[in-house]
Amino acid sequence: MWMYLGLLAALFLGLHNLCKKHAVQGNEVFPVLFGTILAGFLLLLPWFVLSKMNPSLAKYIGLYITDIPLSKHGFIFIKSAIMAASWILAYQALKHLPITIVTPIRSAGPFFTFIGAILIYKEAPTMPQWLGFFLIIFSVFLYSKIGKKEGIHFKSNKWIFAIIGATFLGSSAGLYDKFLIQNLSLEPQTLQFWFCLYTTLILLAVLSITFFPNAEKRKAFKFRWTIPAVGILLQMADYFSFKALQDPDALIMLLSAIKRSQILIAVVIGGLIFKEQNKRKKLVPLLGIMVGVALILYSN
Structure with a gap:
């Protein structure tokens, strides 16, 4: 069941990325992110508010935000600081x-998660999982070669380092x-509420x-409907992702990889909407990433 929840998270993440690109194009980044x-x-x-005024109803619909001790607030604040830094770099x-170019580099995230899952949570990968992750990394390398044809040199472009840092x-x-x-043992909605705050x-x-x-920056900012859409879609993706993690059998390395299937939406549909270059050539490494994800998904 947790794998299907991961696919739902991937769907909303893909739509979230499309809206995010529209929201930041020619716009001031920080107010967009804040919005x-x-x-x-x-x-x-x-x-x-419902959890405070009518807790029984909130519990019945599964959206009750529980009271948590101060120590847990501290742990959530750490997550907020990490993600704020990641989003500032990514935006x-x-x-x-x-x-x-951005989305495939972000797709390398499962590799970092994969290493962390082995070292921290002692998750044991199979040989197909190893092959899948290294195929993803190799495909991202191919994207870097294609990016040079768009005037994006990976060794000297500071925004490449920014997106790599954001990914880590x-x-x-x-x-x-x-x-x-x-x-x-935090409930998804409880974690989401305090994290957002x-x-x-x-x-x-x-x-x-x-x-x-x-x-000048205040005048340059343009409000777009995609700004709130990004936030709403992200919360929906996070909810399904956190629900998946509630399953004790869920492997974070596999869940992270499943969520990378969002790139199908971002690269194919996004490339058409924003009329970006070399879309056909980018389908080759895209296929490599999808095969890598498939190796991870079906290795069991």
Whole structure:
């Protein structure tokens, strides 16, 4: 069951990435990011209010936000700080790079998760899983070669390093999610609500330094419908991902890989919508990534 929940998460992540590209194109990055997280927080706020006013109803519909001790708030705040840093790097990179380059690099995230799952959670990969992950990494290398034809040189482009850093931090947060859900026994909606609140506060502090004092940046910001859509789609993806992690049999390395199937939406549909270059050539490494994911999914 947890694998199907992972596929649902992948669906919403793919749509989330398309909306995110539209939201940041020619726009100020930090207010866009803040708007997406704020939208997610506002989506969850009614469930928090309902949990306080009518807890029995909230429990009945499965969206009760539980009271947690201060120590657990600290663990959630750490996740918020990690993801805020990851998103700041990722949004800046997405603004300056084609989605068909950004998304495949992000698809290397399962490799970092794979290593962490072995070292931290002692998850045991099979030979097909090893082959699948290295096929994903090799396919990302092929994307780098295609990227050079678009004037994107991976060794000298700072936005490439930004998206790699964002990918590493995002993978670390994914490993941390398993600890929060399984070791601390946090309910998905409880984790999501407090995570969104703390991330909103962190980004508000960043905006108070980088955006609000700058009149030119304020004028350059354009509100688009995709900004709240990004936040809503992300929360839906996170919900299904966290529900999958509640299964004690769920392997974070496989769940991370399953979620990479989102690239089918981002590369194929996104490439058509944003009219990016070399779409046909990018289908070759895309196929490699999909085969790598398939090897992981069906290795059992």
